[in-house]
Amino acid sequence: MLLPATLEEAVTALDKESTEPANEQKTRILAGGQDLLPELKDHLAEPETVVNVKGVAELGTDVRRSGDGFEIGALATIAALARNADVPAVLSEAAASIASPQVRTLATVAGNLCQRPRCWYYRSEHTVCLKKGGDECFAYAGLNKYNAILGGGPSYIVHPSDLAPALVALDAEVVTDRRTIAIGDFFTLPSESDPTRENVLGPDEIIREVAFTVAPGWRSVYVKFKERESFDFALSAVALALRLDGDEIAEARLVLGGVAPTPWRCRSTEELLRGRKIDDALAHEAGEDALGGAEPLEFNGYKIPLTKALIAKALRKLS
Amino acid sequence: MSVQSGPQWKARSEMKVLNTDVPRVDGPAKVSGRAKYAHDIRLPGMLHARLLLCPHPAADVELLNVEPAKRIAGVVTAAELADRPDRTIFLGQPLAVVAAETPEAAEDGLRAIEVRYREGGWAVTPEQAAAEDAPRISRRQPNALTERETGNQGRTERALEGADATIDETYVVPVQHHCCLETHGMVVDFDGERARVWPSTQAVTGSRGEVAQALGIPADRVEIVCDYMGGGFGSKFSIGPEGLAACQLATELRRPIHLMLTRTDEFLMGGNRSGGRQRMRAGASLDGKLVALDAEVWRHGGIGRGSNPGQPYIYKAETDSMRIGSVRTNTDANRAMRAPGHPQASFAIESAMDELAYAIGMDPLDFRMRNLEDPVYHRQLNRVADEIGWYDHPNRETPGIPTGGTNVGIGFGVSTWGGGGRRVCVVTVRIDPDGSVTSSAGSQDLGTGVRTYVGSIVAEELGLAVSQVTGRVGHSEYGPANASGGSTTTASLAPAVKDAAHNARVAFSERLAEWLECGPGDVVFANGEVRSGTNERMKLTWSEACSILGSDPIVATGEWQSHLQTSGIHGAQAVKVEVDTETGGLRLVKMVCIQDCGLPLNRMALRSQINGGMIEAIGYGLFEERIIDPWLGVALNANFDDYKLPGSTEMPELVAIIDDDDERQQVIGMAEATIIPGQSAIANAVANACGVRIRSLPLTADKVLMGIQEKA
């Protein structure tokens, strides 16, 4: 394990060569370790070198107000975000919904965005699924209760991060050691690029911070449904941000979590919401529209009515 | 009462210690981490061992070469298990073992073992096993075998035809795991002559014989120590393959061996509660009689038999018949688990009873009472109904319908258990001249509070405070004791403790009579003093009395006394649940359990057992389920991330009621009964709330939501 002190040292320590599958990369970044350590223990990742970035000076640990927005250091903990009363509600609520107090105390924001899927075929040491360089997504025709209903194929994972949909709803940017990426371009669908990866980061690229602006008049909410309330990943989640003009919606950002391989932005639904008042009819229409393209697998059809219900709940909370 | 008569429990009104709240004596050691469990034992030169498990449900082991493991730094030895089969028959069957200086090196050693399997045909689901072309799992019998038929099916059929309402439904329960916080295993310290062994066990006495046999030495050279154990729930009666492997290594290496299963091993080979499928065809008359029940009961116990006490379980049907059998699969054998078979039976019959009640438009509570003969259940059901608010509840004769918002429902269930004891235990009570008192029993405390009453029964007898008597358990040198299973510990052990305490008191009275100038039968032990019952002024403090013993302590033993215990208990539970009819999410609001148990020894420990039973039933009802991919034969949730246990947020208000209307002056074991009906009551509450009947556990939101969707 290496403990670089600067971003440059850290980047240099990382292997530039991209491998496929991603979990066979020779070097891995370690932050809070809440995902990487379990992966190492389960032999899902067996890097030669682990680059611990906790001591890297340029990686902030703060949630800072800056101008009309916020800059969140890569190493800021989820607990810090959950406690923060200034950031938009969608973000602190998403943070508070994650895992357990113990995990939140160690887990970092960048690590949360880059965590690997929870699909139990990926997590099993005894399968070589598509995510691990195999030929088949076993979830597709397997026990797929927790898998994707939107954007699936050839891999049917759901993106596990709760911060991701919230940050998409805030139109955030991911700042790395070398570039700034609009969060909408950060996550990748398995059909559009290497299905063993979930985002565009290069193998030696390090997230420095996540930033977003907060325009006046916006309100937001995160509604997450967990099978087990005390701590669990989302069966489905809704990140909703609205700018209201009187009681009319002037602008909306609606993003789904737990249902697709990436946070799932519902642009047509956002259009549909614009200029409308929040009522039951609108909630119903929004749900129908957002889930219109859903293609459930054998055991996850429930996610459709569930997600519709969460969209309705989110709209009611902001009305 | 004269001391010369045999031991008798005092009247409850006279008790100072028993039948009160006594905090468990080892609580502080446990919560502060001072308590040492088998997992915590560290000895000089100790090695850590790990087992190699077969990753296939069934396979021929074509090659198993442990040599490469021995070349891993830190590995001391690697060996095939003494009795390893050429062909494995269950997913996770252990084959080899590695011992190393650190757990990590042992793990690396395992991965270095060269092993080649030829996967044979296998079946991991009962459906696969029962298929025409399924591979045979046991040579001795077909995969699906009906073992027993009861009643006259023809008569039941006719009675069903004559019933006013009938149901024909199938209820399915999954395989549940014990989830002992401490996994199975032991630490063995063997020098070739003698052994000291720390197993995590429910059977200190039994372990001694098993270990002796495994080490090839006489039992009197084996000392078993189990001061604390982190849960067994029925899965830790035997030292198991893990214990045998530890003994094998200890014999070979003569170094202390620490072999505790990993969490994943624990899920795969540490036992489970069998699943099952029960088809219930039942009929009722309009006046609320269960006129007929025909049950087809299948137990799913992996390579084991599974368990289920059969139908109609506690209820009485005018005519009933049943076929009961088991379907084997290539998965770990079920083991006893808190009330083996009963929660499974309960789920089917309590669901069916509810369905029938609603079918004839009757309050399911009334319907239950009409078909329960024992009046104790009537009293108990009324009590929990009252406590949960049934009489003010709107949906009493018909379930609610989904409102689009939150629906509230209430459900019920009842339980039964034996809980009697038998003659095994020998207990020693010793009173020393310095005033110290010990009470020793070679039993084990699974977390139920045994250590506390081993002391407190003596404290009651001698008029002392609980803190003045040291209860000692968990050591084979403390005398024989039964294994803790079937809720038999208390009824087997407490009478022997009482007998020993009584004998100690009689012996002490004889020594003190002269000093107190009264007959031995007139010596009174109360409030930390010993006095004459005939002359108030003749009294001694406890330490004065003990100092009279000089250098000659009182040592008395006690044995089981049948009249101090009995068996046969009853319980009833009620649950109130909120169903979010938009999402299918459940929130338990309140859960009530009433339980009888004869004479309560420690009310606080009893309530703790009742709460624990309810909590385990909540896990079974809402989340727990072993999942194995039927196409790949891979365990998908053999870890605490994916095998979901309830957490504190899932806990409703828990109301634990000790049934004080039970006036039996004898002790009875009760812990198992409390786990039996909770999940059934939850399922009934969901149906009562919104009319959605979920016939397979666990009651996860996806099932509830799809049920609601179908109704809409």
Ligand SMILES: Cc1cc2nc3c(=O)[nH]c(=O)nc-3n(C[C@H](O)[C@H](O)[C@H](O)COP(=O)(O)OP(=O)(O)OC[C@H]3O[C@@H](n4cnc5c(N)ncnc54)[C@H](O)[C@@H]3O)c2cc1C
């Ligand atoms: C029991 C449990 C429950 C959980 N429940 C939830 C939940 O409900 N919702 C949820 O969202 N998450 C949940 N998680 C996941 C958890 O939030 C993440 O594992 C955690 O946020 C990862 O952050 P970390 O700092 O620990 O990352 P690490 O484990 O250190 O790293 C995770 C990944 O990110 C990469 N990485 C880390 N930092 C950087 C960086 N600066 N730049 C580029 N790559 C980087 C690492 O290489 C690694 O691949 C749960 C985890 C556990 C163990």
